[in-house]
Amino acid sequence: MDTTQRTEQQRSADRRRRELLEAADRVVLRDGPQASMNAIAAEAGITKPILYRHFGDKSGLYAALAKRHTDALLDSLRAALDAPADRRERVEATLDTYLAAIEARPQVYRFLMHPTEGGQTADQGFDVGKHSMPLLRRMGEELATVIEERLDLGPGSQQLARVWGHGIVGMMHAAGDWWLGERPCSRAELVRSLADLLWGRLAAAGDKMGGPGF
DSSP states (O other), X not given: XXXXXXXXXXXXXXXXXXXXXXXXXXXXXXXXXXXXXXXHHHHHTSOHXXXXXXXXXXXXXXXXXXXXXXHHHHHHHHHHHTSSSOHHHHHHHHHHHXXXXXXXXXXXXXHHHOTTTTTOGGGTTOOHHHHHHHHHHHHHHHHHHHHHHHEEOOTTHHHHHHHHHHHHHHHHHHHHHHHHHHOOSOHHHHHHHHHHHHXXXXXXXXXXXXXXXX
């Protein structure tokens, strides 16, 4: 098989994988955490063994969907951080971007963060923490990188940036999860309250020399 044939086969496989993920997205939007491999295969018009061939099992499909949605969310968060505004406005915009994303697609959020919700007996043994925690870790590391690149935190800046990155992501996740379930206040009120909590230390930190600014 020559290089051209291999490239075309890879493109075809990648295209088919995207189509299957789009089918999975539709089922997740409809069924949330109760989305099953059977339902996804039916939506895609294939048999479950073919779905297994592409993703292995629910864990493999979950990982692929998680990467797809986390990539999109991180792109949106970076755009909020890069917006032409003052620091407080960018902090609020970043918090609002995260909350708006989980509010817009709550079924996707619940599938990713609470995949065994709803008593799915077919997926017993699916380890929620094993699969959801890497999403939060990835977001924490990404935010830590942004903080280290942009803020002058003095000695031990790399470690402090990671503390802040993971701490902020943990706060956003916990507060957002609670808010999405109970809706005790408006999204704008929650954004302002979380920004107030963060603001003291963020306001005091200077921009890193030569960096893009925070």
